[in-house]
Amino acid sequence: MKNLSILTILFLFTRCEPIPTQSTSVEKKLVFNNHNYEDLVGTVQLVPSKNGELAFLENPVIELNDDQILSLQFDLITDKFEYLAARLYHCNKDWTKSILRDMEFLAEINSFRITEYDFSLNTNPSYINYRFEVPKPTLSGNYILSVHRRANPNDILFNRKFLVVKNQSVIEQQVRVSTTVSKRDENQQIDFSINYGNLQVNNPTQDLSVVLLQNHRWQDARQSLRPSLMRPNDNYMEYRLLTLDNNFPGWNEFRFFDMRTLNVTGRNVRNISSSPSGSVHVQLGLDQKREIVYTQNLRDVNGNFILQNSDPGDVPLNSNYAHVNFYMKSEALKGRVYVVGRFNNWELGDENVMTYDARSGTYQTSIFLKQGYYDYHYLVDAVDIEPFVLERSHFQTENDYEILVYYRRPGNVNDELIGYKKFNSQTN
Numbered sequence: 351m352k353n354l355s356i357l358t359i360l361f362l363f364t365r366c367e368p369i370p371t372q373s374t375s376v377e378k379k380l381v382f383n384n385h386n387y388e389d390l391v392g393t394v395q396l397v398p399s400k401n402g403e404l405a406f407l408e409n410p411v412i413e414l415n416d417d418q419i420l421s422l423q424f425d426l427i428t429d430k431f432e433y434l435a436a437r438l439y440h441c442n443k444d445w446t447k448s449i450l451r452d453m454e455f456l457a458e459i460n461s462f463r464i465t466e467y468d469f470s471l472n473t474n475p476s477y478i479n480y481r482f483e484v485p486k487p488t489l490s491g492n493y494i495l496s497v498h499r500r501a502n503p504n505d506i507l508f509n510r511k512f513l514v515v516k517n518q519s520v521i522e523q524q525v526r527v528s529t530t531v532s533k534r535d536e537n538q539q540i541d542f543s544i545n546y547g548n549l550q551v552n553n554p555t556q557d558l559s560v561v562l563l564q565n566h567r568w569q570d571a572r573q574s575l576r577p578s579l580m581r582p583n584d585n586y587m588e589y590r591l592l593t594l595d596n597n598f599p600g601w602n603e604f605r606f607f608d609m610r611t612l613n614v615t616g617r618n619v620r621n622i623s624s625s626p627s628g629s630v631h632v633q634l635g636l637d638q639k640r641e642i643v644y645t646q647n648l649r650d651v652n653g654n655f656i657l658q659n660s661d662p663g664d665v666p667l668n669s670n671y672a673h674v675n676f677y678m679k680s681e682a683l684k685g686r687v688y689v690v691g692r693f694n695n696w697e698l699g700d701e702n703v704m705t706y707d708a709r710s711g712t713y714q715t716s717i718f719l720k721q722g723y724y725d726y727h728y729l730v731d732a733v734d735i736e737p738f739v740l741e742r743s744h745f746q747t748e749n750d751y752e753i754l755v756y757y758r759r760p761g762n763v764n765d766e767l768i769g770y771k772k773f774n775s776q777t778n
Contacts, residue, residue, distance in 0.1 A: 378506050382445045382494050384568070384695035386508045392425030392477055392671065393657060393693070393720045396495065396510045399483070407654055409566045409752070410512035411770060412486070420484040420512055422495065425720070427671065429476040433500040434464040434507070436482060441492040443559055443756040443765040445511070445568075448491075450764055455489045463500065471667045474628040479667060490516040490767040491756075511568065513754070519769035520545040521753050525776075527745045528597050536743035537597045538775055540572075543588045544755055549768065552760055554580055554587055559765075561754040564598045565653045567696045572596060600747035600775075601738050603647035604691070604725035607634050610660040612670060612721065617649075622672075630672035636712070637678045637728070644744040650725050652750045654692045657722040669721040678713040678728050680740060682706050685732020687713045687740070691725050698731055749775045 378387050386394070396410045399421035412418045426432065440448045440455045452460040466481040484495060493512050499505040521544055528537035540562055551557045555576065562572035575595055579588035589596060608616030609632055615622055621633040659669040676689050687704040690696050694717070704713035713728075728740040736743070755769030 378504060380439075380496070380506065381509060382439065382441055382447060384510055384697070387506050388508075390427045391508050392427050392718075394422075394424040394508055394510060395657070396420055396422050396484075396512060406656065407651060409772070410510065411752075411772075412512070412514055414486075414488075414490050414514050414516040419486055420495075422482040422484055422497075422510075423479065424497070424508070425470075425477040425479050426507070427475055427477045429469070429478070431467070431478060434480065434497055435500040435503070436462045436464060436484070437496050437498065437503065438485070438487065439494040439496060440487070440489070440764070441494060443492065443561070444573075445492060445494075448764050450489075454764075455487045455491075456485065457488055458485060461503075464497070468667055470669075471665070473668065473670045474630070475671065477671070484512070487514050489764065490514045491765055492767070513767055513770065515767045515770040517769060518547055518549060518757075519755050520547070521755065521769055521771040523751075523753060523771065523773060525751065525773075528594070529592055530594055530597070533594065533597060535745060536599055537594070538600045538745055538747070538749065540596045540598070540751060540753070541590045542596075542753055543586065544769060546585045546587075546755070546757070546768070549585070549757060550760065551582075551585070551757070554582060557758055557760070558587070559756045560589070561756070562596060562598075563752040563754070565750050566692070566752065567653070569696050570598070572598070598749070598751075599736070599738055599743040600745050600749065601727065601743050602640050602644070602741040602747055604650035604653055604727060605637060606650055606723065606725050607674075608723050609672065609674065609719070609721055610656075610658045610723055612672065613661055630670055632672045632674045634674065634676055637676070639678075639680055639740050640742040642742060644742075644746050646746070646748075650748075651723075652748070653696075653725045653727070655722055655724045657720055659721050671718055671720050673716045674719045675716045676704070676714065676726075678704065678740065679711060680713055681711070682708070683730055683732065683735060683739070685730050685735050688729045688731065689715060689717060689726050690729045691727065693717075693719060693724055693726075698729070704728075747775070751775065 398405045400418045440450045442448050464482045470477045496509045497507045523542040527534045528539045560575050577587040578590045607618040620635045623631050688698050689702045704715040729737045753771045756765045757768040
């Protein structure tokens with residue numbers, strides 16, 4: 351009996367995973383936003399997937415009653431393997447945490463191990479690529495996917511927003527020049543209507559709410575819109591506003607650079623070099639302040655990025671990271687200048703703020719990015735200066751837009767996402 355107990359204990363130990371030393375004492379405040387908590391987090395992609403096909407240029411939005419799922423892929427810039435897990439948080443329409451319990455929006459325990467991973471091959475620095483299929487919630491609405499070290503759920507590595515839609519409304523839209531005369535050259539106006547079908551809506555202005563997004567940039571979302579026309583008997587609302595509430599600056603077509611190969615310089619890449627330590631440095635061409643006249647550019651992907659390695663014989667795990675150096679020729683501005691795009695979730699942080707070099711008259715910064723094709727803008731954060739002052743803004747610019755319709759049923763405590771439509775400013 352004693353021998354049997356010893357064998358049982360040994361068997362249990364062999365079945366358990368060895369847990370390496372981890373940062374279990376670190377506690378971080380949960381942020382209900384797209385956010386990286388540590389510098390070791392590399393590129394993160396959360397995209398729709400159907401029948402194994404990943405839609406890398408699509409937004410993290412899926413239909414509740416479809417067989418589409420979300421796929422997560424990300425790198426940790428380290429050669430030390432870590433046991434990781436994921437957790438989902440249900441949010442209200444304003445991205446505050448809802449009071450729903452896990453069992454009310456998930457059909458399984460809300461703790462998911464991330465078990466698929468591979469080590470990079472012949473890269474400097476080394477990294478580990480993780481992959482995870484996100485369990486589909488049972489309710490529509492706003493969600494946060496949080497990835498943390500398995501030994502401590504509070505030791506978060508990053509968060510990402512995603513949307514689950516149950517379309518129960520019909521949305522019609524039109525992109526036009528602004529009805530505000532002073533903004534007609536630079537703004538795009540989104541007029542739209544919503545037919546909410548058979549939903550029980552007692553007070554449309556309270557039970558229903560709308561959010562407008564440009565290029566999936568949450569920092570500049572338009573919300574708290576009031577309808578210009580309501581026909582409750584027809585379950586119909588119209589938003590054709592004479593204010594700027596449904597206006598967006600068109601900005602300009604995105605700047606871009608092609609870093610899919612590190613053997614030769616791609617478009618808008620001036621030089622590629624390696625340091626004695628083996629790290630790669632990419633110098634982009636000198637950017638200039640945009641002209642007032644609009645020039646069409648059909649090469650951009652509306653602020654997004656494409657990870658790709660086109661070097662001969664290479665595979666994705668050979669894709670390297672590089673220090674990408676940006677240069678913007680400009681006079682010194684009263685404000686901070688940032689490089690922004692989907693690659694950094696449009697955040698304004700220390701990682702992408704630029705410093706001014708008076709000798710060369712340029713703003714400069716270096717950002718650590720993986721091989722691929724990237725869109726970007728220069729954004730100015732100042733009190734009396736438009737954020738697009740270095741880019742200009744034109745109503746002709748091609749942009750992607752989204753209309754989100756939220757509904758809170760009488761007596762419920764959660765906001766359902768009952769309408770979603772994505773469209774382009776040039777095709778509507």
